[in-house]
Amino acid sequence: MPWIQIKLNATNENAEAIGDMLMDETGALSITFLDAKDTPVFEPLPGETRLWGDTDVLALYDAEIDTAAVLAQIQASPLLAKDFAYKVEQIEDKDWEREWMDNFHPMKFGERLWICPSWREIPDPTAVNVMLDPGLAFGTGTHPTTALCLQWLDSLDLAGKTVIDFGCGSGILAIAAIKLGAAKVVGIDIDPQALQASRDNAARNGVADQIEVYLPQNQPEGLVADVVVANILAGPLRELSPVIKSLMKPQGQLAMSGVLDVQAEGVADFYRDELDIDPIVEMQEWCRITGRKRS
Template sequence: MPWIQIKLNATAETAEAIGDMLMDDAGALSVTFLDAKDTPVFEPMPGETRLWGETDIVALYDAETDMDAVMSILKASTLLVEGFAHKIEQLEDKDWERAWMDNFKPMRFGQRLWVCPSWCDAPDPDAVNIMLDPGLAFGTGTHPTTSLCLEWLDGLDLNGKTVIDFGCGSGILSLAALLLGAKKVIGIDIDPQALQASKDNAERNGVSDRLELFLPKDQPENLQAEVVVANILAGPLRELSPVIKSLMAPQGKLAMSGVLEAQAESVADCYRDELAVNEIIVKEEWCRITAEKA
């Protein structure tokens, strides 16, 4: 079916509230946040004001939606400045699922780990195989950021350890940790669809009994783990650094990605006050930052 999407720019302070408004008040079917510095999604039209915030918001609607009504809701909001930049466009009506399935093939990460589409046979039945169907959530292993995190997990001894997957998406990193021996994984994501995708993939791989999933507002207090992985974006990694550091148990290990090489030092600097930051690893302009807690 055809779709319409609207793109807006927001500041770090307003992005989540605007996203909630688009979903709750303006009827969006889904809302996606992009790092505006990494992935500029539009140029403002004459007379429009770009907020030059850190986050671009993309909201998806059924093609029959009255977008004038949506715009009326946005223009009445105090979260956006008058004449704010926006772009409304129709998406091509094509079989996106089939196109995606045709390009997603089994992939190996590190020495032990394979990620395989749920509709394929595992190339090495004796390896650690993640059977994955990402559904509506990000994370197949094809992006360098996910690949970097999978390779890091493959190199750890996770036996008996608790892992926190901060921004779990499809659950690919959670599944990898569990299949590599973790005692328990706690997945956290702001998107309920991501939690559902993680749950479905965990059931498909027979590890749902060791995976706990939470929205940030519902996660347990004083939560900590020996291993924390956060594959999100540079802006949230900087802004949420106190939260992410608090999730690490003493002598805990942390891996972060979703960071471009030019952003790596500014992200790492937000963690050096409490953590020992290791060498930053670069893959296709994207980075993995790892650190340890004393």
């Protein structure tokens, strides 16, 4: 049968509360969060939402609902402004699991590296293949920020080097670094769920013995690496710049993403005191900032 979808514009501050309201008060059957760039944000466990940027909330309803009554309920909520933006659509009936799976294909990054979902055939068995299925922790290669970091890792000679993945999420960058030749990779994340996702994905790729993951408060004292990659957000990249720089060996290399084009120079300025910054690379309004730490 068909479905009715109502899309509301929200912010990272009120999106979760709006989602709860739609489920509890208006009878929504499911809630999906999308960031302002139309990138899916997988729905997390209660209390663990980490949405970034302005957020759209998509609510799915049975086609028999009284749409006008639902919109009136939504409008009466103090969570939304009186003139809130919304869109109502009829969605055809589909095999949603198959539809979701069909959206993910093997993707190539740089010259050697492929990210492949488990249900697809590997395009090039001789390439560097990372098997990774979309899941709760951020990072599948579909977003420009992840793609930019994967391309950068593919361009490096990582043989024998130590890599730190700062904000490791799903572990996609850590696993790619290992498969590209790194001797050891350390993943750091504030979310225990991300650490578990990184462990699981590393085991799935046969590299569990080469990756260590830590909450920031548990990471080894004096930890440094030849290569550091941080695919997080502009705010944390600015605020944590002393921490990130301290993780780099002299002449170590750094790549940062999760930064919009209008934010890139400002973020880079927080690192110029210790790093020689390369030209900034842009993809679909998102940027990668790279540099080398001076001796």
